[in-house]
Amino acid sequence: MGKNLTSRAEDYSKWYNELVVKSDLAENSGVRGCMVIKPYGYAIWEKMQGQLDKMFKETGHENAYFPLFIPKSYLSKEASHVEGFAKECAVVTHYRLKNAEDGSGIIVDEDAKLEEELIVRPTSETIIWDTFRKWVQSYRDLPLKINQWANVVRWEMRTRLFLRTAEFLWQEGHTAHTTKEEALEEAELMMNIYAEFAEDYMGVPVIKGTKTESERFAGAEETYCIEALMQDGKALQAGTSHFLGQNFAKAFDVKFASKEGKQEYVWATSWGVSTRLMGALVMTHSDDNGLVLPPKLAPIQVVIVPIYKGLDQLDIISEKVDPLVKELRGKGITVKYDTRDTHKPGFKFNEYELKGVPVRLAVGQRDLANGTFEVARRDTLTKEIVKAEDVVDKVVSLMDEIQENIFNKALDYRKNHITEVDSYDEFKKVIEEKGGFVSAHWDGTTETEDRIKEETKATIRCIPLNAKKEDGECIVTGKPSVQRVLFAKAY
Amino acid sequence: MGKNLTSRAEDYSKWYNELVVKSDLAENSGVRGCMVIKPYGYAIWEKMQGQLDKMFKETGHENAYFPLFIPKSYLSKEASHVEGFAKECAVVTHYRLKNAEDGSGIIVDEDAKLEEELIVRPTSETIIWDTFRKWVQSYRDLPLKINQWANVVRWEMRTRLFLRTAEFLWQEGHTAHTTKEEALEEAELMMNIYAEFAEDYMGVPVIKGTKTESERFAGAEETYCIEALMQDGKALQAGTSHFLGQNFAKAFDVKFASKEGKQEYVWATSWGVSTRLMGALVMTHSDDNGLVLPPKLAPIQVVIVPIYKGLDQLDIISEKVDPLVKELRGKGITVKYDTRDTHKPGFKFNEYELKGVPVRLAVGQRDLANGTFEVARRDTLTKEIVKAEDVVDKVVSLMDEIQENIFNKALDYRKNHITEVDSYDEFKKVIEEKGGFVSAHWDGTTETEDRIKEETKATIRCIPLNAKKEDGECIVTGKPSVQRVLFAKAY
Numbered sequence: 001m002g003k004n005l006t007s008r009a010e011d012y013s014k015w016y017n018e019l020v021v022k023s024d025l026a027e028n029s030g031v032r033g034c035m036v037i038k039p040y041g042y043a044i045w046e047k048m049q050g051q052l053d054k055m056f057k058e059t060g061h062e063n064a065y066f067p068l069f070i071p072k073s074y075l076s077k078e079a080s081h082v083e084g085f086a087k088e089c090a091v092v093t094h095y096r097l098k099n100a101e102d103g104s105g106i107i108v109d110e111d112a113k114l115e116e117e118l119i120v121r122p123t124s125e126t127i128i129w130d131t132f133r134k135w136v137q138s139y140r141d142l143p144l145k146i147n148q149w150a151n152v153v154r155w156e157m158r159t160r161l162f163l164r165t166a167e168f169l170w171q172e173g174h175t176a177h178t179t180k181e182e183a184l185e186e187a188e189l190m191m192n193i194y195a196e197f198a199e200d201y202m203g204v205p206v207i208k209g210t211k212t213e214s215e216r217f218a219g220a221e222e223t224y225c226i227e228a229l230m231q232d233g234k235a236l237q238a239g240t241s242h243f244l245g246q247n248f249a250k251a252f253d254v255k256f257a258s259k260e261g262k263q264e265y266v267w268a269t270s271w272g273v274s275t276r277l278m279g280a281l282v283m284t285h286s287d288d289n290g291l292v293l294p295p296k297l298a299p300i301q302v303v304i305v306p307i308y309k310g311l312d313q314l315d316i317i318s319e320k321v322d323p324l325v326k327e328l329r330g331k332g333i334t335v336k337y338d339t340r341d342t343h344k345p346g347f348k349f350n351e352y353e354l355k356g357v358p359v360r361l362a363v364g365q366r367d368l369a370n371g372t373f374e375v376a377r378r379d380t381l382t383k384e385i386v387k388a389e390d391v392v393d394k395v396v397s398l399m400d401e402i403q404e405n406i407f408n409k410a411l412d413y414r415k416n417h418i419t420e421v422d423s424y425d426e427f428k429k430v431i432e433e434k435g436g437f438v439s440a441h442w443d444g445t446t447e448t449e450d451r452i453k454e455e456t457k458a459t460i461r462c463i464p465l466n467a468k469k470e471d472g473e474c475i476v477t478g479k480p481s482v483q484r485v486l487f488a489k490a491y
Numbered sequence: 492m493g494k495n496l497t498s499r500a501e502d503y504s505k506w507y508n509e510l511v512v513k514s515d516l517a518e519n520s521g522v523r524g525c526m527v528i529k530p531y532g533y534a535i536w537e538k539m540q541g542q543l544d545k546m547f548k549e550t551g552h553e554n555a556y557f558p559l560f561i562p563k564s565y566l567s568k569e570a571s572h573v574e575g576f577a578k579e580c581a582v583v584t585h586y587r588l589k590n591a592e593d594g595s596g597i598i599v600d601e602d603a604k605l606e607e608e609l610i611v612r613p614t615s616e617t618i619i620w621d622t623f624r625k626w627v628q629s630y631r632d633l634p635l636k637i638n639q640w641a642n643v644v645r646w647e648m649r650t651r652l653f654l655r656t657a658e659f660l661w662q663e664g665h666t667a668h669t670t671k672e673e674a675l676e677e678a679e680l681m682m683n684i685y686a687e688f689a690e691d692y693m694g695v696p697v698i699k700g701t702k703t704e705s706e707r708f709a710g711a712e713e714t715y716c717i718e719a720l721m722q723d724g725k726a727l728q729a730g731t732s733h734f735l736g737q738n739f740a741k742a743f744d745v746k747f748a749s750k751e752g753k754q755e756y757v758w759a760t761s762w763g764v765s766t767r768l769m770g771a772l773v774m775t776h777s778d779d780n781g782l783v784l785p786p787k788l789a790p791i792q793v794v795i796v797p798i799y800k801g802l803d804q805l806d807i808i809s810e811k812v813d814p815l816v817k818e819l820r821g822k823g824i825t826v827k828y829d830t831r832d833t834h835k836p837g838f839k840f841n842e843y844e845l846k847g848v849p850v851r852l853a854v855g856q857r858d859l860a861n862g863t864f865e866v867a868r869r870d871t872l873t874k875e876i877v878k879a880e881d882v883v884d885k886v887v888s889l890m891d892e893i894q895e896n897i898f899n900k901a902l903d904y905r906k907n908h909i910t911e912v913d914s915y916d917e918f919k920k921v922i923e924e925k926g927g928f929v930s931a932h933w934d935g936t937t938e939t940e941d942r943i944k945e946e947t948k949a950t951i952r953c954i955p956l957n958a959k960k961e962d963g964e965c966i967v968t969g970k971p972s973v974q975r976v977l978f979a980k981a982y
Contacts, residue, residue, distance in 0.1 A: 030565070030621050031609065034558035039637065042555045064533045067525035068611070068642055068658050069581070072588065074521070076597050086588035090560070091599055092611065093584045095646040097563065097577035106567050108582055108608055117599055118522065120559070120583065120611070130521050140833060146530065151559055151642065155586040167559050342631060 005354075007288040012232040016283060020161045023291045023355050025278065033159040033166030037275070040355065043299035045169065045275060049149065051201050051296075052171065052273065055193050061145045061173060066127050068151075069118035074126040077251040081125065084218020088155040090120040090166075120153040125219060125244070125270055128174045129252035136176060136266060138257045143186070144176040152274075162279035163236075163491050170274030173241075176249070176266040178256065183267035184222070187243040190271040191224035194239035202277065203294040203407040204228050204284045205414050206238055207437070207486065209462025214446045217270075221245040227461045227486070229414045230283040233435020235461045235488035238280050241271035279491070285379075285406050291356025292379055294406055295399040301334045302395055303357045307345045307364030314339060317363055320388065324361075327392050333399065353378060358402045359395055379406050420484065424475045427487070431458045437488045441481035443474035452476060458487040496845075498779045503723040507774060511652045514782045514846050516769065524650040524657030528766070531846065534790035536660065536766060540640065542692050542787075543662065543764065546684050552636040552664060557618050559642075560609035565617040568742040572616065575709025579646040581611040581657075611644040616710060616735070616761055619665045620743035627667060627757060629748045634677070635667040643765075653770035654727075654982050661765035664732075667740070667757040669747065674758035675713070678734040681762040682715035685730035693768065694785040694898040695719050695775045696905055697729055698928070698977065700953025705937045708761075712736035718952045718977070720905045721774040724926020726952045726979035729771050732762035770982070776870075776897045782847025783870050785897055786890040792825045793886055794848045798836045798855030805830065808854055811879065815852075818883050824890065844869060849893045850886055870897050911975065915966045918978070922949045928979050932972035934965035943967060949978040 005022065006014045021027050025041030037045065053063070069092060076082045096112035099105075121127065128146070135144060153167045162168075173190060177183040191208055198204045206226035216223040220242035228238045249255070249265040258264050285292040295301050304325065306317040321337055328335045336357075338348055345362065352360055362374040373391050376383040379402050386394050417436025421427045430438050442448060442460065453459050463485045472481050496513065497505045512518050516532030528536065544554070560583060567573045587603035590596075612618065619637070626635060644658045653659075664681060668674040682699055689695045697717035707714040711733035719729045740746070740756040749755050776783040786792050795816065797808040812828055819826045827848075829839055836853065843851055853865040864882050867874040870893050877885050908927025912918045921929050933939060933951065944950050954976045963972045 027622075027625070029558045029618065031558045031560045031562060031618070034560060036558070036622050037556040039553035039555045043553070045556075046554065062530035062534070063537065064530045065528040065536075065660065067520045067522045067527065068644065069522045069525060071522060072597060075588075082588075082597060086597055089586065089588060090583045090609070091585040091588065092581045093599065094582040095580065097566075097573075097580060097582065097610070106563060106573060106577055108584065118581070119588070127520065127522070131518075131527050134518070153559065169556065 005288060005290065008231060015288070016279075017161065019286060019290060020282060025282070025291075026161045028161065031166075033156060035161050035165050035167075037169075040299060041278060044281070044293070044297055045278060047297045047299065048197075048201070048277060049171075052197055053147075053149075055197060056147050056171075056173065059189065059193065061147045061175075063148065064146050065148055065150070066124050066131065068121055070121050070124070070127050072117045072119060074130060075119055077126060078219050078247055081219035085119075085122040085154070088157075089122050090153045090155055092118040092120065121150070122152055122154045123270075123272070124148060124150070124152075124172055125174065125248055126252070129248040129254060129268075132174075132176055132266075133252050133254045136254055136256050139178050139259055142176055142178050142256060142266060143182065145173070145186075146175065147171055147173045160279075162275055162282070165275075168275045170272050172272040173270060175269045176254065177268070178258065178264075178266065180245075180267050183269050184243050187222065187224055187241045187269040187271065190241040190269070191226060191239070194241065194271070194273055195226045197273075198226055198228065198238055198277075198280075199407065201294065201296045202281050202284070203296075203403060203410060204238065204280055205407065205411045207462060207464055208466075209464040209486065211240075211462060212446070212449055212460045212485075214449055215460065217242045219244060219247050220270075221247070224465075225462050227437075227488075228280050228284065229417055229436060229488070230280070230491065231413065232283075233417055233489070235437065235490040236276075236280050236283070237461070237490065238277060239271070239273040242269060244268035244270060284410050286356065289381070290354030292406060293356035293358060295358045295403050298356065298358050299334065300336045300352075300355075300357050301399065302328060302336070302359045302361060303348075303352045304335065304337045304361045304363070305345050305348045305352075306337075306339060307362055311341075313365065316368065320368065321363065324388075324391060328395060331392065331396055333395065359398050361391065361395075377402060379409075418486075422472070422475065427452075427458075427475050428456055431456050431487070431489065435489065437461065437486045439484045439486055440475045441472035441483075442485050443477045443479035443481055445477075448474060448476050452487065457489050459490055461486045461488050461490060496779060496781065499722060506779070507770075508652065510777060510781060511773060516773070516782075517652045519652065522657075524647060526652050526656050526658075528660070531790060532769065535772070535784070535788055536769060538788045538790065539688075539692070539768060540662075543688055544638075544640075546688060547638050547662075547664065550636075550680065550684065552638045552666075554639065555637050556639060556641070557615050557622065559612055561612050561615070561618050563608045563610060565621060566610055568617060569710050569738055572710035576610075576613045576645070579648075580613050581644045581646055583609040583611065612641070613643055613645045614761075614763070615639060615641070615643075615663055616665065616739055617743070620739040620745060620759075623665075623667055623757075624743050624745045627745055627747050630669050630750055633667055633669050633747060633757065634673065636664070636677075637666065638662055638664045651770075653766055653773070656766075659766045661763050663763040664761060666760045667745065668759070669749065669755075669757065671736070671758050674736075674760050675734050678713065678715055678732045678760040678762065681732040681760070682717060682730070685732065685762070685764055686717045688764075689717055689719065689729055689768075689771075690898065692785065692787045693772050693775070694787075694894060694901060695729065695771055696898065696902040698953060698955055699957075700955040700977065702731075702953060703937070703940055703951045703976075705940055706951065708733045710735060710738050711761075712738070716953050718928075718979075719771050719775065720908055720927060720979070721771070721982070722904065723774075724908060724980070726928065726981040727767075727771050727774070728952070728981065729768060730762070730764040733760060735759035735761060775901050777847065780872070781845035783897060784847035784849060786849045786894050789847065789849050790825065791827045791843075791846075791848050792890065793819060793827070793850045793852060794839075794843045795826065795828045795852045795854070796836050796839045796843075797828075797830060798853055802832075804856065807859065811859065812854065815879075815882060819886060822883065822887055824886065850889050852882065852886075868893060870900075909977075913963070913966065918943075918949075918966050919947055922947050922978070922980065926980065928952065928977045930975045930977055931966045932963035932974075933976050934968045934970035934972055936968075939965060939967050943978065948980050950981055952977045952979050952981060
């Protein structure tokens with residue numbers, strides 16, 4: 001298996017597209033903008049789901065499932081929401097096909113037109129809040145903390161595997177609370193959970209912040225986000241958590257009787273991460289040889305490749321390897337022992353490198369004689385010879401070391417790609433030449449933000465939380481500012 | 492919480508509808524035919540998913556994800572397939588909404604009409620086989636054993652929660668093989684896995700068999716099925732596994748190079764179970780007091796209700812209960828200790844009975860004094876007093892006992908509801924008055940099958956596998972038959 005991968009330096013975008021396909025993560029389908037997530041890619045997504053689902057449940061959320069379709073009238077109930085999603089949605093208008101009378105094939109049956117068109121959900125606030133109205137009567141019914149794992153559709157014109165697809169998989173949390181404070185806390189909590197997941201499991205360092213008004217979710221009063229930085233210096237929004245105020249409660253008339261017996265509108269949040277995280281994972285760690293996966297999300301953590309001539313030699317190797325496999329599995333490590341006779345070791349080495357398997361063990365005649373294994377790390381592409389009796393400990397510790405190393409590497413990259421600037425000229429230069437986050441003062445107006453976006457393609461990725469207050473002047477207008485915000489070109 | 496549940500004897504259908512809603516499994520949504528699966532219902536579905544997924548993976552299947560949308564032309568490629576699904580499908584025709592110029596609201600943007608209509612998948616054979624063409628070149632790529640967890644849409648006119656909904660959740664397996672024999676083996680294997688799951692986890696006894704030609708899946712050469720019997724004497728198809736021959740391989744041109752270097756079409760299977768299983772679960776075991784859940788699928792296996800006056804008493808009870816909860820959880824048992832002060836014990840007893848929690852422990856002042864717990868079984872509605880030190884063992888053994896008991900009860904019911912008949916008069920009488928499966932000779936023709944269906948509403952549920960060969964005469968035409976088949980009215 002030749003990798004034939006375009007290098008990052010040559011063409012980062014092409015490198016990404018090729019890598020996703022060649023490493024068997026996903027591919028384009030015959031349906032415009034919709035991808036096929038292949039088994040290897042889906043196995044990573046399942047690991048992400050498993051961990052996130054655990055974190056959601058540990059913080060008191062329950063899963064449920066709501067309809068795929070949203071009546072057109074629902075979408076219209078929250079004004080800014082419909083503005084945000086009407087322009088790119090799949091619309092179901094009929095419920096039957098029939099044979100054309102002229103025998104030309106199968107056509108839409110015009111007699112089966114829906115009275116009201118249905119939108120394939122781009123997000124589920126409207127259908128869920130229509131349901132919450134039935135679930136919430138009293139303060140005793142609150143908080144309501146629901147999550148849904150689902151597919152959603154946004155009719156994007158320019159699509160890229162994982163990063164922007166017409167259909168994608170995601171989870172969407174929707175919660176209802178008695179007070180504004182509690183809803184704000186929930187929105188922040190979920191941002192923190194996303195950040196913890198991104199950093200501790202994906203190994204992707206993120207910056208927490210809030211969005212400016214123009215970048216907020218359609219219908220939100222505050223959007224919290226986590227922003228990651230890719231190796232080409234572009235930012236990627238990896239997760240968002242919205243404080244929705246009482247907007248949806250008012251649009252769908254969801255009130256509760258308070259302890260004092262008053263009818264009040266509930267306070268809401270929603271939050272989500274999607275298969276876009278797969279794109280962030282690939283673009284943060286991978287190199288010109290292929291994927292680099294964090295051990296915590298790798299479908300195969302360790303691969304063992306036997307080097308042999310003839311099945312007799314393989315049998316002897318297997319006598320050493322079989323108990324090792326068992327022992328590693330006993331430690332909770334996912335191991336593949338690749339005994340395929342149809343492919344040469346070199347081919348297998350390439351394949352697992354391309355697929356980002358964190359640790360590769362190889363064992364041949366010399367290792368048998370010496371009682372050793374060759375242990376190779378995917379992240380550093382280094383190899384060492386380890387005594388058989390030390391292999392299990394070595395592998396166990398490598399799981400942590402690799403997880404930590406790839407995070408630190410990404411963190412270093414990011415540290416080197418946050419540039420403070422104090423003039424618009426400098427800003428443009430850094431955005432154009434170096435990329436990464438640019439930390440600058442901004443006057444707080446949408447007008448200035450729009451101008452910068454138009455002139456440089458950079459957007460405000462977030463107003464960082466916990467950033468130091470610092471008086472300054474907007475790089476464009478010179479008006480006063482009390483905190484720097486982070487700009488970047490973004491996916 | 493008054494249960495106010497219609498009894499099964501009074502109106503079985505009403506009982507079911509009420510129970511599903513009142514026990515918080517699901518409810519109807521504002522979208523015609525689409526349900527909301529509530530957290531309690533979804534928790535059961537997650538347990539089903541978890542176990543099935545494990546069984547699929549243990550037999551070498553991998554999960555993947557394919558597009559929600561199917562281009563109209565794909566559906567048309569397999570002739571009987573399009574016949575089966577065109578009449579009831581949701582059709583996407585546009586990709587944008589806009590504000591009406593007359594200010595009347597939001598309308599479909601006619602400028603955003605799709606060149607080719609997209610069907611929301613009713614099942615994914617076509618889109619998957621279009622993909623398999625790219626994945627299969629050589630016999631080395633086979634077998635290909637893929638599963639997908641997804642939502643599908645079939646535009647049913649009359650819908651019922653879980654049993655028949657426009658959108659439902661399911662898994663669909665799709666496999667490709669080099670030989671007919673291997674594909675047939677796979678189809679049978681998956682039927683067996685479904686049967687094992689239904690019986691050992693859901694506690695629902697099933698009969699394995701094949702479908703007659705007219706009841707087969709649209710595009711299949713053989714459909715294997717598992718058939719269950721509900722408490723009202725109606726059958727329910729709980730899972731199907733199809734041998735698809737080379738139909739889809741030919742429709743989508745999926746060939747492989749054999750070991751001998753010849754180009755051959757691959758052989759296919761597909762198989763699925765859906766949220767319909769939730770309906771089967773409810774209707775098999777539940778009673779006039781509410782759900783009865785098998786311990787293996789119950790979201791809460793044991794509930795502990797404290798009986799107390801004042802928080803001081805509760806504290807003393809909790810000193811006994813807290814370590815018990817911990818010990819039970821240590822045994823892998825899901826326990827809820829319901830200390831809500833807002834509801835009386837009687838209310839809680841009713842609620843957990845309605846929700847089918849297999850075991851309820853209660854502890855009050857007398858129990859404290861005597862060092863005992865009251866242990867109540869949901870399946871038998873019996874109670875006993877158990878010494879505190881024996882409670883853990885008791886609960887552990889009850890998990891198995893209840894699982895076994897509800898299966899046996901359902902099995903007894905089914906045994907008493909399989910009636911052999913040898914005349915059409917007798918057949919009609921049993922179908923009308925007793926219900927259940929009727930085992931009768933049939934001449935093997937679709938004509939006779941259709942006549943029986945028209946005259947009695949009974950259909951052939953399956954041609955049982957492993958049934959004894961027995962010469963006989965068709966109950967309608969008197970023509971020769973070599974095996975009895977099973978008829979029933981069905982969901």
